[in-house]
Amino acid sequence: MTAAPQKAKAGAEKIEVEVSAVVPLNDLVTRFEFKRRDGAAFPPFSAGAHTVVEMQDAGRTRLNPYSLMSDPADQSIYAISVRRDDEGRGGSLFMHRNVKVGDAMTITYPVNLFPLDLRGRKHVFLAGGIGITPFMAMIAHLERMGGAWELHYACRSKALGSYADELSSRHPNKVHVYYDDQKQAIALEDLLDGQPLGTHVYVCGPQGMIRWVHETAQTHGWPDENVHSEEFLAPQPGKPFEVRLCKSDMVIQVGEHESLLEAMERCGVDAPFLCRGGACGQCETDVVEADGEFIHRDHWLDDDEHASGKKIMPCVSRFVGKALVLDR
């Protein structure tokens, strides 16, 4: 339109931060707090937003999304809580083992793929384990704005119930905690049954829990648009494969423990991305040619698109076969 066409940069805008606190909450979860290195205030954010944290791990750049769990009204800090995943690809382990107070890090501007529906007359939050984090920000927001809410929080045990005590003592009438090891469980059907018209339900937790909530709500006649969920997928390891990128005119190898997106970035290809968890759609890539089988793991493409073999989300999906050519 005006001058030379500008190429959009991959990923959201970045913020240079310093780690201002590292607070272990229990055996698995640690909270990390950030201050801005330039001393300015953080941008306000909407509850439910995440940030992508850039980790420099021995010459390798790791980019992991984490929900912002601090009070959105507090522009002096951003905080995330990270659950250590001993079986994962190493991002959470790096955070737990290597990140210390005073470290310089880079995070992105907030991106919200799990917003509150502000039309909601009441908001019911269903959290499983580390899925509590976005609700911390949502609760702070609704408390400030005078919105109606309640939380049902399932965790393994009292010892692993991050923030359960804090939330219960602050909001004794709105917070309900369920401990697996005491055989307590959310009575979902009763809960959904008793809600006033205009209630929205939000679930964040393991895949099975998310499916359970969606299916139960649907069976009980809830409109789909009143049931919200967020699940970040971590890329799964898989067999190495080779890809030809036509626009970049190169052939790259995707290793066992890296995603297709990460392999492109390692080879200097400026591929678009945002959430890196199969949800936002930014990295959607056209397939030019494929002789083999796709392992689609994203939430973005629909079943028909998955079956068509014409598109792939390189942040989480993989390929097994003879040849794959992408329009990138």
Add this chain to the structure above:
Amino acid sequence: MTLQFNTETFRDDYSFRNSDRAIKRFPFPFHEDSYMYSVNMEQHRGGPAGSVFEMRFDVDEHYVSEMQDRALVLAEDPLRCQSLPHMTLAGWDTLELIMVSKSEDYPDLFELHRDGDRWRWINKPMGIDHSFTFLDETTLPCGPLEYITRQAQGDFAVLDQRGEMLYMDAGMVTTQADWSLDFDIGMDFFEWHAPVPLAHEMGIFKRALKFLLNIQQGAPARRLNWTMTVNPLLDTSPENYHKWGVQKTTLTPENIGAKQHLRVELQTFYRLPRSNALLFPIRCYLIAFQDLVSIPKWGRRLHRVVRDLPDELATYKGFIDNRPKMLEYLGRFDDGLPTSPGVWPDLDTEPPLQR
């Protein structure tokens, strides 16, 4: 630079004028000698010094008069500003964005002093000095969206984002190119764009929606759009079509240069941080044909664009009946010489009219 604000009208005697400076910085929308739809988005991160792209919200010589015209429109028709109940937070987001941007970009004209939620806003051109509590509606004379957009040029659509769709759930619309907020309120993106010809078939709106849904905080975008307006009218609304539509029949070869205006919209797009809504400011710039052709490159190019535009587009933009008269006038400023690429006037390098 100290801005001199014009005393002018956009109705009745139409005393609106562009200064030489305003003519040279006009956002001419055609980067080549022809026009077809495109999503044509770019990042909104400043632009050449003095251009309308430089600041987040451009303030120009028409500011005070445009705000007076808005007040007149609202006095007659309060429904030009609406905000569905869930959009109040987005209204505060809008107020914050505009106050912060203007006080930083034009410190000689606007000041914002913040002490926690206690804010003091000073708007010198409009003579406003107001203290209020952020997020407390009772401390403003009207809702936050109406309050701040009575002090900001251009229309504002505030779009709620739910489930991969945008909804026109709030706005301030008094300088529009023939669309109505009162009619569109609550509609989704495809519904409010339904009247646009050709673009649906071209898949423009699907791509545009996808782009807009992914506009992120800290990374605003912009594009230009355009149409034609007879007389420098800001309020070309469907509600008032009976007043302005008939004026399209008043063009003569003698008055067309002064009466016929190219109307350009600088559209920007911001992700609002607290509400996650999308703010869509639509800023209208008007220029009379006789002023536009004082830039030789623009005179040549506008003639070619108007001449070659598909009939559907000339109809949709409302000037198919006046096209022959426009071409007769503009043809005098097209000597057939090639034009330089891009939208800028290029006064130093483009030759004067060769006739």
